[in-house]
Amino acid sequence: MSALVQAALQNWSPPIPFTLSIVVAALLYTLGWYRLRLASVQVIPRWRAVSFLFGLLLIWVALGSPLSGLDEQLLTVHMIQHLLLMTVAPPLILLGAPLMPLLHGLPQRFVQIVVGPVFRWPPIRKIGAFVSKPAVCWLAAAAALIGWHIPSVFTLALRSETWHVAEHACFLGTGVLFWWPVIRPWPSGIRATPWFMLLYLFLATLPCDILSGFLAFSDRVAYPIYLSAPRWLHISALADQECAAALMWTCVTIAYLLPAAILTIQFLSVQNYRETRAIPSPGSPPLQGLRVPEP
Secondary structure (H helix, E strand, O other), X not given: OHHHHHHHHHOOOOOHHHHHHHHHHHHHHHHHHHHHHHOOOOOOOHHHHHHHHHHHHHHHHHHOOHHHHHOOOOHHHHHHHHHHHHHHHHHHHHHOOOHHHHHHHOOHHHHHHHHHXXXXXXHHHHHHHHHOOHHHHHHHHHHHHHHHOOHHHHHHXXXXXXXXXXXXXXXXXXXXXXXXXXXXXXXXXXXXXXXXXXXXXXXXXXXXXXXXXXXXXXXXXXXXXXXXXXXXXXXXXXXXXXXXXXXXHHHHHHHHHHHHHHHHHHHHHHHHHHHHHHOOOOXXXXXXXXXXXXX
């Protein structure tokens, strides 16, 4: 393991601009959240702020930490990056209700002159309404997952720094889109029943199951570029591929099962509350509209 850590540090160079952008985003959010608290606006609890900041940290871990120095040598590490960017960090970011604190963290004159008019511009509003539709969010995430794991496209992203950045941006962007209908942060206007969202989450597991099944049960290495990579953990490229597939299947299943369980519990609790309120207590007047047949 020490050799693996040493290799990661040797292949890693601190991404100063990317790290600074993460720090600036964290500072803007924290400043905006603090201003909201000073104004006695308790719309964003402390746990949501922690969730947002932790999501930013995971994005940095995926793209800016020494972990990124091994993505061209171990498919398992590359899969960890994809899972962090698409499955773990986006819901944490959205749980932080980021738009309101970020808007309050920016200079208010800049928000009034630049940000406000851009958000109110009709084409932007139409685009936002379209891309936030659950069907579009689901298709975008599925297309990104399958498309970037096509062997030729995957190899292109590893050999070209530009395409590598585009791949990571695509995973993060479609990850945010996918989780948007599930978490529905402000100012989301999506209205969907819990049962629809359960179906949404269930169908989202299918592309992941297909891809992980293909990688796990294939008798050959899907991405030949890893055949020539150093074997730091003394495992073959095929065993590395199987490990990456198992990691993907496990993490995605847990990540989608958890919100599905929460939605189910919330829905059943609301239904039970409504049924309890609908049953009159002993001695209470009859329900309105109830007609008792005459003898």
